[in-house]
Amino acid sequence: MRLRKIKEFIGFGIVRLATIIILLALFAILYFIVIRGIKVVNWQFLSQMPHSGMTAGGILPAILGTFYLTMCAICFAFPLGVAAAIYLTEYAKQGKLIRIIRIGVSNLAGVPSVVFGLFGLAVFVKFFGFGISILSGGLTLGILILPTIIRSSEEALLLVPHSFRWASLALGASKWQTIFKVVLPNAVSGMLTGSILGIGRAAGETAPILFTAAAFYTTKLPCSIFNEVQALPYHIYALMTEGVHPKAQVPIAYGTALVLIFLVLGINCIAIIMRNRFRRRQKW
Amino acid sequence: MVKMAINMDYAERRNRDLTFLKRFKMSTTNLNIWYGAVHAVKNINLSIEKNKVIAIIGPSGCGKSTFLRSLNRMNDVILKSRIEGKILLDEKNIYDTDVDVVEIRRKIGMVFQKSNPFPKSIFENVAYGLRVNGIKDKNYLEQKIERSLKDAALWKEVEDRLDSLALDLSGGQQQRLCIARALAVEPEVVLFDEPCSALDPTATAKIEELIQELKKKYTIVIVTHNMQQAARISDFTAFFMLGELIEFDKTDKIFTAPSKKTTEDYITGRFG
Amino acid sequence: MKRRQKENLIQGFFCGLSLCSILFLLGIVIVLFKEGLPIFNVISFGKLFFGKFWYPTYEPADFGMLPLILGSLMVTVGALIISVPLGVASAIYISEVAHPKGKEFVKLLIELLAGVPSVVYGFFGMVFLAPLVQNFFGLPVGLNAFTAAILLGVMAIPTITSVSEDAISAVPESFKEASYALGANRWETTVKITLPAAMGGISTGIILGMGRAVGETMTVLMVAGGAAVIPHSFFEPVRTMTATIAAEMGETVVGGEHFHALFAIAIVLFLMTLTFNIIADFLSQRFRRRLR
Numbered sequence: 001m002r003l004r005k006i007k008e009f010i011g012f013g014i015v016r017l018a019t020i021i022i023l024l025a026l027f028a029i030l031y032f033i034v035i036r037g038i039k040v041v042n043w044q045f046l047s048q049m050p051h052s053g054m055t056a057g058g059i060l061p062a063i064l065g066t067f068y069l070t071m072c073a074i075c076f077a078f079p080l081g082v083a084a085a086i087y088l089t090e091y092a093k094q095g096k097l098i099r100i101i102r103i104g105v106s107n108l109a110g111v112p113s114v115v116f117g118l119f120g121l122a123v124f125v126k127f128f129g130f131g132i133s134i135l136s137g138g139l140t141l142g143i144l145i146l147p148t149i150i151r152s153s154e155e156a157l158l159l160v161p162h163s164f165r166w167a168s169l170a171l172g173a174s175k176w177q178t179i180f181k182v183v184l185p186n187a188v189s190g191m192l193t194g195s196i197l198g199i200g201r202a203a204g205e206t207a208p209i210l211f212t213a214a215a216f217y218t219t220k221l222p223c224s225i226f227n228e229v230q231a232l233p234y235h236i237y238a239l240m241t242e243g244v245h246p247k248a249q250v251p252i253a254y255g256t257a258l259v260l261i262f263l264v265l266g267i268n269c270i271a272i273i274m275r276n277r278f279r280r281r282q283k284w
Numbered sequence: 285m286v287k288m289a290i291n292m293d294y295a296e297r298r299n300r301d302l303t304f305l306k307r308f309k310m311s312t313t314n315l316n317i318w319y320g321a322v323h324a325v326k327n328i329n330l331s332i333e334k335n336k337v338i339a340i341i342g343p344s345g346c347g348k349s350t351f352l353r354s355l356n357r358m359n360d361v362i363l364k365s366r367i368e369g370k371i372l373l374d375e376k377n378i379y380d381t382d383v384d385v386v387e388i389r390r391k392i393g394m395v396f397q398k399s400n401p402f403p404k405s406i407f408e409n410v411a412y413g414l415r416v417n418g419i420k421d422k423n424y425l426e427q428k429i430e431r432s433l434k435d436a437a438l439w440k441e442v443e444d445r446l447d448s449l450a451l452d453l454s455g456g457q458q459q460r461l462c463i464a465r466a467l468a469v470e471p472e473v474v475l476f477d478e479p480c481s482a483l484d485p486t487a488t489a490k491i492e493e494l495i496q497e498l499k500k501k502y503t504i505v506i507v508t509h510n511m512q513q514a515a516r517i518s519d520f521t522a523f524f525m526l527g528e529l530i531e532f533d534k535t536d537k538i539f540t541a542p543s544k545k546t547t548e549d550y551i552t553g554r555f556g
Numbered sequence: 557m558k559r560r561q562k563e564n565l566i567q568g569f570f571c572g573l574s575l576c577s578i579l580f581l582l583g584i585v586i587v588l589f590k591e592g593l594p595i596f597n598v599i600s601f602g603k604l605f606f607g608k609f610w611y612p613t614y615e616p617a618d619f620g621m622l623p624l625i626l627g628s629l630m631v632t633v634g635a636l637i638i639s640v641p642l643g644v645a646s647a648i649y650i651s652e653v654a655h656p657k658g659k660e661f662v663k664l665l666i667e668l669l670a671g672v673p674s675v676v677y678g679f680f681g682m683v684f685l686a687p688l689v690q691n692f693f694g695l696p697v698g699l700n701a702f703t704a705a706i707l708l709g710v711m712a713i714p715t716i717t718s719v720s721e722d723a724i725s726a727v728p729e730s731f732k733e734a735s736y737a738l739g740a741n742r743w744e745t746t747v748k749i750t751l752p753a754a755m756g757g758i759s760t761g762i763i764l765g766m767g768r769a770v771g772e773t774m775t776v777l778m779v780a781g782g783a784a785v786i787p788h789s790f791f792e793p794v795r796t797m798t799a800t801i802a803a804e805m806g807e808t809v810v811g812g813e814h815f816h817a818l819f820a821i822a823i824v825l826f827l828m829t830l831t832f833n834i835i836a837d838f839l840s841q842r843f844r845r846r847l848r
Binding site for chain 1: 583643777
């Protein structure tokens with residue numbers, strides 16, 4: 001009896017320890033970057049252009065670049081993804097074909113992001129001739145998050161009880177009226193949550209923009225969507241691996257990492273809090 | 285009306301007794317419904333008289349709900365089904381290809397087994413059907429909503445909180461709200477799919493009373509698994525079993541002197 | 557019938573848009589194969605996959621993918637050794653040990669861990685972990701398979717944890733109650749009843765985590781050291797498939813042999829992750845059917 005108790009104690013102790021190790025890893029990363037980054041980040045750092053060959057100045061172009069890329073991605077992927085989800089759940093006959101499409105979409109969510117980068121290079125940069133630009137990078141990121149948006153929108157739509165649809169149809173509402181006035185208002189929060197998570201993902205990805213949008217050093221801000229841009233995640237990578245003054249570049253990388261982490265985790269936090277709120281509020 | 289009569293083919297028109305038409309709101313002819321391989325409703329011929337309450341009873345799985353849902357073509361949405369035969373509303377087959385399903389469902393309202401108010405305010409719930417039918421006039425909406433809520437015997441309980449969320453109402457109130465919502469679009473027929481099965485006896489009594497009141501204006505078809513309820517509220521009763529219509533007659537007759545042995549067995553509680 | 561036309565128009569609109577997005581997604585597969593298959597005009601199947609040398613810029617070039625495949629394999633296995641025990645254990649903690657409040661908190665933090673961008677892991681690895689590993693083991697370089705495996709392991713944990721936690725939570729209370737009623741304590745119930753019952757779901761999580769580790773690019777590009785030679789130990793620099801694409805694509809001539817070779821790597825990656833996903837799908841469906 002005693003032995004069994006000890007075993008239980010040790011067993012659950014190990015489980016606790018493992019969890020603590022994981023959380024420690026998270027804290028280590030955050031702590032390290034915050035402590036070193038905070039020394040660099042100030043208003044000038046956020047609002048100035050870089051100068052002296054990337055060894056001094058701010059990261060404004062990278063912040064703006066990430067913003068443009070992300071906006072471009074979400075403007076492309078949100079309407080397309082939501083429309084696809086509406087079609088797949090509300091209109092399409094639920095047969096084999098739709099099931100294959102669903103499996104395909106969910107599998108694409110697991111394809112490595114660098115593969116999406118290759119696709120963007122072959123299609124947007126070369127085939128459509130957009131060159132290395134905000135447009136190419138944004139579209140590539142858009143396609144990267146498209147499966148996520150389709151899936152989360154579908155889940156949101158499927159969560160709306162069928163009885164709502166029936167009630168609406170039985171009142172003489174057409175299919176579209178039912179979707180627009182009953183289904184979508186009740187699904188929109190879930191769709192938004194999914195999309196915000198998508199934004200967070202797009203903002204933090206590097207591999208897809210490596211050869212579709214990113215530039216290490218630009219002296220001026222982009223003025224059209226056909227310009228190449230700096231972006232926060234790529235900036236970190238470039239500062240650590242390129243350039244000629246590694247010593248001077250590392251502190252800037254800390255600052256950039258802090259800004260990026262703050263941005264991405266902030267976006268994720270918003271999405272998670274939103275999701276938990278909506279879950280609690282839902283009564284049906 | 286005239287136009288429709290012209291559209292109908294001659295033989296059909298000749299076969300129809302006009303007085304018969306006036307008396308009956310809906311009728312089904314050789315109605316068959318399949319779900320995949322399951323033959324759920326078999327060869328039903330049934331006529332539904334205007335301003336009467338028709339109850340459909342039978343053991344569960346007898347096809348009574350399926351039958352009910354075919355009357356306003358909700359089966360199109362709820363489950364994949366195949367239908368044969370005719371269902372006439374006035375003199376028009378609602379399964380004809382040129383028929384607008386949406387229009388049919390507006391004319392034939394439905395109240396579901398489980399109350400299903402939208403997660404909106406009480407006001408917006410009742411207004412919904414009117415709004416989707418293109419009514420924007422605020423005054424008219426308000427009048428109409430008051431009228432419908434009164435008809436559904438809910439007005440007194442909610443008149444001072446029309447803006448509160450419908451989901452905060454009690455179960456019985458929610459069901460009456462769903463009835464009010466169905467009435468607001470001025471249907472001609474109202475279908476009830478076991479409307480009281482999730483309610484307590486008091487709420488049930490209220491709804492039964494309400495149905496008695498409603499038949500003055502509407503034709504009512506109600507599916508119920510509760511035989512006492514059928515006996516209390518209906519003028520006609522149809523007894524379904526295994527997808528077939530076993531007996532259809534005045535309610536008094538069904539419950540006092542059924543002509544079929546199976547019907548008698550069922551209502552005396554020998555099975556089901 | 558105006559309404560019906562309008563309805564059809566709307567349906568057509570949605571059908572068109574969803575076809576668009578499906579075409580884009582299908583396009584990925586098509587483009588990969590279109591750009592990757594031409595490499596077989598230059599090099600045989602066997603040479604590509606089992607060639608021991610990756611010298612894409614030599615004259616004549618060598619496109620032996622074996623070092624890259626082994627590199628990917630090595631960091632992935634290393635990552636799993638770290639992430640599987642930690643991930644499963646934390647899943648047990650969340651579903652069986654933690655109080656409801658603590659549970660929400662830990663779940664939130666693990667979700668945040670999943671949100672940390674891979675380039676940040678890479679950065680952290682370069683400036684913090686690599687020097688640490690180098691000093692601790694007395695190595696010539698800190699950027700090696702070992703360091704990369706640790707980071708990838710941490711990155712794969714959230715996937716494993718969340719899928720496993722779902723699986724463990726899905727085990728019906730009645731199983732556990734039956735076990736308690738027979739006198740087993742909570743630990744024995746967890747190990748002998750809950751975990752075996754949740755095994756299908758847990759293995760789904762592990763495979764998905766594996767997919768994440770194989771496909772991860774930036775971290776390994778920055779931390780694994782980048783030597784495209786067949787590795788002999790965990791403490792040597794390696795080059796994975798993903799890192800190769802990321803590092804070399806910028807310098808290739810579009811349409812050249814090297815370009816096609818990199819796409820061929822992408823095909824391999826794609827097929828690998830697809831296989832993982834299909835296996836994971838299959839396992840999770842079987843798991844759900846069994847529980848029912």
